[in-house]
Amino acid sequence: MTAVYYAMELRRTGRDVVNLFFTAVLPAFLYVIFGASQDYSTDMLPTGRGNVAMYIMVSMAAYGAVTATTGIGGMAAVERMQGWGRQLGLTPMRDSRYVLVKAQLGLTIALIPVALIYVIGFATGAAGELRAWLLSGVLVLAGAALFSLYGLVFGLAFRTEGAVSAASGSLVILAFLGNLFFPLSGTMLTIAKLTPLYGIVALAREPLTEGWLLATDGAAPVHDPLWVPVANVAVWLTILTVLAVLLVRRGRARQ
Amino acid sequence: MTTTTEPAIDLVGVTKTFTPVGRPPVEAVRGIDLRVGRGEIVAFLGPNGAGKTTTLDMVLGLTQPTAGRVAVHGRPARTAVLEGRVSAVLQSGGLLHDLTVRETVQVIASAYRQPRDVDEVLERTGLTALARRRVSKCSGGEQQRLRFALALLPDPDLLVLDEPTAGMDVGARHEFWATMRAEVEGGRTVVFATHYLEEADAFAQRIVMVARGRVVADGSTAEIRARATGRTVSATLPAATAQQAVATLRRRPDVVAADLAGDRVTVRTGDADAVALALLTDLGGSGLEITTGSLDDAFLALTADDLVGADR
Secondary structure, three states: OHHHHHHHHHHHHHHOHHHHHHHHHHHHHHHHHHHHOOHHHHOEOOOOOEEHHHHHHHHHHHHHHHHHHHHHHHHHHHHHHHHHHHHHHOOOOOHHHHHHHHHHHHHHHHHHHHHHHHHHHHHOOOOEOHHHHHHHHHHHHHHHHHHHHHHHHHHHHHOOHHHHHHHHHHHHHHHHHOOOOOOOOHHHHHHHOOOHHHHHHHHHHHHHHOOEEOOOOOOOOEEOOOHHHHHHHHHHHHHHHHHHHHHHHHHHHHO | OOOOOOOOEEEEEEEEEEOOOOOOOEEEEEEEEEEEOOOOEEEEEOOOOOOHHHHHHHHOOOOOOOEEEEEEOOEOHHHHHHOOOEEEEOOOOOOOOOOEHHHHHHHHHOOOOOOOOHHHHHHHOOOHHHOOOEHHHOOHHHHHHHHHHHHHOOOOOEEEEEOOOOOOOHHHHHHHHHHHHHHHOOOOEEEEEEOOHHHHHHHOOEEEEEEOOEEEEEEEHHHHHHHHOOEEEEEEOOHHHHHHHHHHHHHOOOEEEEEEEOOEEEEEEOOHHHHHHHHHOOOOOEEEEEEEOOHHHHHHHHHHHHHHHHHO
């Protein structure tokens, strides 16, 4: 069951060329523009564990990966509520199987931008310790997996494909606010620490930065203790989980 | 197929009340007792909102009853689904628009342990030529045939169809029932919901009429047809004998109901000619009128009877 279903999901995703563009090609393009082609890209980070190009590479890979999982989480909610859930409810397939297939799919699709951007990064001057390459990649995927809940909540709340596109689109704003595209400072940085993408990206960059934040204005680098991104992820994970559970219950009551 | 003797469907005192957040509760099903034997072909006939879909959802294990017992082949509904004994054609939705017809059948087939052959099912439902078409490009009737194909995959003993021909034109509807007829020859039990009396009449052996969450009539198609398409005969009776005449009318087997308003009696009957004759001769009536009630009238009338019955 799982293999056939998973293969079908992969074919479906492959057909959705527009989505794949936003998931994989756009973040890779952003990396090339803001990372590889800039003079500062070869500067080493304060920790000496990698260079700026690699820092931007990890950021853009995280952006692509959360775009992928947000879309998959959201569409899963929408398609279930549009009647596919009832159709599956008529078969012996269990809900846990469905969740498993979607989780595997999310990881696979999130792997596309990560692999693409890491390969481009490797070829265009991103440099760092092997441990940082591997660990950052794993952390990007783990963070993206958590973010599938963000898409799920949008899908459950608004029940339309348009709402899921809106959720994916909103990631651009969250990425700016979350210190992902551009290093923030001052008040904006304080606000950033409260937004949902901040923790995931900060943790993915942790093997490179060890918590040292980049500054663009030449000021002395600021250190962000590890508990800040960890708390950010924990709080947002709780908020999104509670919302998802409440929305699933609302959906049941309406049937 | 099994050799045990439990009925295909056994509903005992089943109710379902929905309690939407911030709104008053809705009693969708208010106490249904129903037994469907193996191999029966039963139509669930009723207007929109009668509780047909909710009842069938409980038979399919998609919804749990608020009270009462649901057994399918002597088992809980969900167990019967897991065993592949029951399957259904759902009213709407239920398909992924970006899949092809064949992919949809393959994916659902993969959910069963021993599904029927995908190509054979496509062939039987007339979908072979459309196998590579996207679901989004199929017409409503073609999508409905696809849902039917999905329902046939587990080779079920009991097939539940919720308004299977809704949205089909006459030709597609005819074709659908022709396919259906071929599929039930193997002794399958079929329960289908519809609001077309003609469809129930043509295909079912038994009609269960549902209105406002209750069974208001249950019988052979011939019996129900008489009630549902019965006529209304009205006449003015002599004031002195009016009460007695109404009592006489009510005793007649062909009379469904007789009501007196002033000196005018209104009789619903399956045999308008006989009642008219009696009214004009023995009962001394005058000013006779005969009207044919619509199906909606029949539903309304049957529901009204039911409410009166509950008040007594």
